[in-house]
Amino acid sequence: GAGVSQTPSNKVTEKGKYVELRCDPISGHTALYWYRQSLGQGPEFLIYFQGTGAADDSGLPNDRFFAVRPEGSVSTLKIQRTERGDSAVYLCASSLQRNTEAFFGQGTRLTVV
Amino acid sequence: QKEVEQNSGPLSVPEGAIASLNCTYSDRGSQSFFWYRQYSGKSPELIMSIYSNGDKEDGRFTAQLNKASQYVSLLIRDSQPSDSATYLCAVNPDYNTDKLIFGTGTRLQVFP
Numbered sequence: 455g456a457g458v459s460q461t462p463s464n465k466v467t468e469k470g471k472y473v474e475l476r477c478d479p480i481s482g483h484t485a486l487y488w489y490r491q492s493l494g495q496g497p498e499f500l501i502y503f504q505g506t507g508a509a510d511d512s513g514l515p516n517d518r519f520f521a522v523r524p525e526g527s528v529s530t531l532k533i534q535r536t537e538r539g540d541s542a543v544y545l546c547a548s549s550l551q552r553n554t555e556a557f558f559g560q561g562t563r564l565t566v567v
Numbered sequence: 568q569k570e571v572e573q574n575s576g577p578l579s580v581p582e583g584a585i586a587s588l589n590c591t592y593s594d595r596g597s598q599s600f601f602w603y604r605q606y607s608g609k610s611p612e613l614i615m616s617i618y619s620n621g622d623k624e625d626g627r628f629t630a631q632l633n634k635a636s637q638y639v640s641l642l643i644r645d646s647q648p649s650d651s652a653t654y655l656c657a658v659n660p661d662y663n664t665d666k667l668i669f670g671t672g673t674r675l676q677v678f679p
Contacts, residue, residue: 485665496571496655496669497611510664545610552665553599558610 456480458559460546466565467536475531475562479548486529487549487556488521490542497545503529504552536566570594571658573670580677586643588673590656593637599659600632600639605672606652615641646677 459478467473479486485504489497499513503523511521518536523529533540543563547556572591580586588602599618603611617623617630617639629642639658643650653672660668 487666489667489669494671496657496671497667499666499668502665504665510666512664513666543610549665553659553662555601555613555616556665556667557613558603561610 458546458548458557460544460559460562462562463560464563464565466567469536469538469566471536473533473536473564475533475544475546475564477529477531477546477548477559479527479529479546480550480557483548483550484526485549485552485554485556486523487547488529488531489545489547491545491561492542500531533564536564538566540564541566570660570668571656571670573654573656573673575671576674577676578673580646580675582646582648582677582679584646584677586646586650586675586677588641588643588654588656588675590639590641590658590670591637592639592656592658592660592668594658594660594668595634595637596662597634597637597658597660598662600630601657601659601667602628602630602639602641603655603657603669604650604652605655611655643675646675648677648679651675651677 487502488500543561549556602615615630657667
């Protein structure tokens with residue numbers, strides 16, 4: 455597609471459940487990033503991939519969060535045992551290569567009830 | 568500590584005026600600087616990038632970078648009501664990583 459695509463656009467889940475959020479980057483972009491944004495805040499870095507490998511996962515808040523990008527294109531962010539504090543908009547971005555402009559998808563709004 | 572600081576606003580300017588948005592950052596080794604615009608309920612949209620000291624112009628937008636003062640700004644000339652949004656400053660703090668550190672954003676209101 456022409457832009458970064460994220461699915462689902464909205465996800466409501468119960469506390470303690472497992473969720474997966476998907477990101478399909480711009481075709482040909484080697485770098486992929488996950489951020490999350492809470493109301494009134496700027497996006498907060500979670501993890502980024504260069505190709506298939508996680509180049510920097512220093513933003514993952516704890517071991518309930520995990521992300522994969524097995525073929526160097528689509529990525530999945532996985533959250534185990536969700537908590538109400540995980541509620542936020544999860545944003546995915548991609549860039550052509552290292553240290554170039556990153557373009558965001560429309561985000562997945564996650565609500566944990 | 569907060570690494571990228573922005574005034575949360577709102578900054579209110581009349582239509583046709585110049586809007587000046589400012590951002591400071593704490594990491595002196597920061598390499599790349601970006602301005603994103605975010606409309607309410609939407610995702611951030613890249614409007615400017617700047618990598619070296621000085622000014623960079625693109626249409627009505629000018630980004631200014633001063634690494635010695637650890638300061639980056641965005642000027643919007645001939646402001647329009649459609650420019651009303653939150654403007655996010657983002658900084659890449661280290662050449663060894665591509666992560667961006669974002670400020671909390673400045674809300675700009677352009678009134679007719």
